[in-house]
Amino acid sequence: MTGSTVTTEFKTGDLVLCKVGSFPPWPAIVFPQRLLRNDVYKKRKLNCVAVCFFNDPTYYWEQPHRLRPLNKTIINQFLKEGYKNVTQKDLIEAYKQASKYSNLKRFIKSRFTDENRINDLTVEESNNGSIIAGEDPFLGKKGDGRNLKVTAVAQRSKRRKSTHAYDKDDDDESDDTDSAEPIIDGDTTSINKKKHDHYNIEKSNKVHTKLDRSRRIEICLLFRRRIQKNLIQRDTPPTQDEIKESHKLLNKMHDNLDNDPPFFDVESLKHSKIYKLLKVIVNNDDLEEFHPICKDILNKWSSLIQQIKLEKNANEKSDQRKPGVDKQVGISTNTRS
Structure with missing residues (x-):
């Protein structure tokens, strides 16, 4: 692959754009896997990170090379000019919320409140300290034996970046991880219009x-x-x-x-x-x-x-x-x- 490259070294708390099917790229946060709900975490993919969308109650598992970094410049440019070509008001609101994002802990606290599990966050911080950004996004919950394998997956992801190449056929995990799996929401699809x-x-x-x-x-x-x-x-x-x-x-x-x-x-x-x-x-x-x-x-x-x-x-x-x-x-x- 030639030309510009996109970093895959995301950390928890990073702003990203995540493309889901036919939806436009959507502002999201790289979310700590150890703080995911159990029903979300059980869908874990070893070569995927979890993202949490702005202005949407859902999570998504995605491979890092498919995410795009999102920064204040991109957000401001969209809110200044890009929104004029957008018909989805929810997307505009998502960018507005992303523009105000400044703290991963606040974001997580708000999400835990929405999910009625704020007590879980209190227990988590009591056991493991305050929530901070910048952690390894592949790191799962404590006691998950798959964490050992995740290290190798993350290292392989970095090697792809250094060689500026990505070949799905060479990925020994491609059989079960090539396609990211939505947790609750995902993209709309073309539906057979035959009436049922x-x-x-x-x-x-x-x-x-x-x-x-x-x-x-x-x-x-x-x-x-x-x-x-x-x-x-x-x-x-x-x-x-x-x-x-x-x-x-x-x-x-x-x-x-x-x-x-x-x-x-x-x-x-x-x-x-x-x-x-x-x-x-x-x-x-x-x-x-x-x-x-x-x-x-x-x-x-x-x-x-x-x-x-x-x-x-x-x-x-x-x-x-x-x-x-x-x-x-x-x-x-x-x-x-």
């Missing part, structure tokens, strides 16, 4: 069964993750079974919109952020067959969504009024659309 009427809401004649309200947050998270995995988190078109399952899940959600007491409430929507996923689907022309039911659900949730926005605005104003406290860079959870 067998699960359309208009034709659902099944007996409606109520969902367990005591587990509503957990169930909402499961709904979101399954639908995202089927329709959004992909590099290849979904299978017929995945499309059918998505219709069934959306129908199940629709069937429980009018429960008394309500199954879907402010807390379940705020924690799962499933309404943002439905907005992504509605804004994707390739997912047209899902638009009617998603729009109907969003319409039913309109007052709840408005309440979430009002609470968020009130909290932000309250933070701004606190004397002597720097405004925390929040991790907005808008899903890329």
